[in-house]
Amino acid sequence: MSSSITTERQLAAAASWVSTGARIVLGGVFLVAAGLKVIDPQSAVAAVRAYRLLPTSLATLVGWGLPFVEIALGLLLLAGIATRMVAAASAVLLLIFIAAVVSAAARGLSIDCGCFGGGGEVAPGQTAYGVEIVRDIGLLLLALWLVWQPCSRFALERFGSARRGASA
Amino acid sequence: MSSPKNMNARERARLAAEQAAARRRDRRILIAVIAGFVLLVVAAGIGFQAWRTGRSPSAAPSSPASASPVTISDGRPLVLGASQASVTIALYEDFHCPHCAEFEEQFGPVITQAQQSGTARVELYPLAFIDEGSAAAANAMACAAEAGFGQNYYFGLFANHTLQWNDEQLIELAAKVGGSPTDAFKSCVTSKAHADWLASINAAAEKSGVTQTPTMLINGKEVDIAILTPESLQAMIRDAAQK
Numbered sequence: 001m002s003s004s005i006t007t008e009r010q011l012a013a014a015a016s017w018v019s020t021g022a023r024i025v026l027g028g029v030f031l032v033a034a035g036l037k038v039i040d041p042q043s044a045v046a047a048v049r050a051y052r053l054l055p056t057s058l059a060t061l062v063g064w065g066l067p068f069v070e071i072a073l074g075l076l077l078l079a080g081i082a083t084r085m086v087a088a089a090s091a092v093l094l095l096i097f098i099a100a101v102v103s104a105a106a107r108g109l110s111i112d113c114g115c116f117g118g119g120g121e122v123a124p125g126q127t128a129y130g131v132e133i134v135r136d137i138g139l140l141l142l143a144l145w146l147v148w149q150p151c152s153r154f155a156l157e158r159f160g161s162a163r164r165g166a167s168a
Numbered sequence: 169m170s171s172p173k174n175m176n177a178r179e180r181a182r183l184a185a186e187q188a189a190a191r192r193r194d195r196r197i198l199i200a201v202i203a204g205f206v207l208l209v210v211a212a213g214i215g216f217q218a219w220r221t222g223r224s225p226s227a228a229p230s231s232p233a234s235a236s237p238v239t240i241s242d243g244r245p246l247v248l249g250a251s252q253a254s255v256t257i258a259l260y261e262d263f264h265c266p267h268c269a270e271f272e273e274q275f276g277p278v279i280t281q282a283q284q285s286g287t288a289r290v291e292l293y294p295l296a297f298i299d300e301g302s303a304a305a306a307n308a309m310a311c312a313a314e315a316g317f318g319q320n321y322y323f324g325l326f327a328n329h330t331l332q333w334n335d336e337q338l339i340e341l342a343a344k345v346g347g348s349p350t351d352a353f354k355s356c357v358t359s360k361a362h363a364d365w366l367a368s369i370n371a372a373a374e375k376s377g378v379t380q381t382p383t384m385l386i387n388g389k390e391v392d393i394a395i396l397t398p399e400s401l402q403a404m405i406r407d408a409a410q411k
Contacts, residue, residue, distance in 0.1 A: 041220060042266075046265070046298045064214045065210045067213065068210045120298070124379075
């Protein structure tokens, strides 16, 4: 009985460290990706336009605004506030990214995803859709892990105080 | 959170219900605060970028070279530099293409040096396939070349490539790079006087198989920009001059 509780606690502790890592990686990637886009808003808009999915005015808003969505989510993840909710929002965002890249590949466009700044048309042989999709799926898995296991170390929010109180 | 042991079941249930209600309320407040935070950051960000892309252009490093007016003729590029130079560097660029701005930053100085020493001249094909700003900037570039300050205007366009390029900014840039925003220049910009020329240039680029910017040809031979370094470009220009 007591040993199974110990194992459970060890697992929970390990999971909380994995979640801490996931928060730092996902939040860090969002902030870096956003920073590279924020410095060049014109390129960010051009990158959105290159997908040919949105009308011009909307592409401008997305090009300007999307990096700030990433900044907001990245800061919340790093701070560890409402991790489950923020991770769920991040997962939705990443799904949209993946869908956009898949659609670009499926329509035979040759563009750079513009994920980390840059973006726009590239030479037909220079697309990297595979790498871009795998990277986004990796980040999506981190986000989903955090939805499942939002409790982590170095977070501003407190977890499971009620549960701990009940078991104590 | 240690619940007193001497509570009866009803009190405990009531307490638990109260706590659950409080948690739900806290959660709703948290969701509202988080959503508000995200919206605020995004709205501020959009406002910030609207200001950044709409503000006045800044001055660019100017070059004393090529102050002579350029004639604009359909299907022909803008020539910047000495017409008798032995090396011709054809540049296909869009003033809003991010890689063009990077290219200019990295290789511009080498090209400018070759222009100033009289070794090379640039045949500029300003393309316009990214947005209206690209087309407006390309048209204004032709206006500036015609008015005799094309080279400096070119530097200014890339130095300020984060701007959206409305007419006001394009006119303001002329003064910022040491050109004179005469009435002729202003009307050339606002009326998109060289729109037809721009179309002919884009058609010419398409015809010669240029599908992306930046594209660079040295004496008619395409250069692989992906593996280019400033040193190798310098060597290429030197080799081309010796042939």
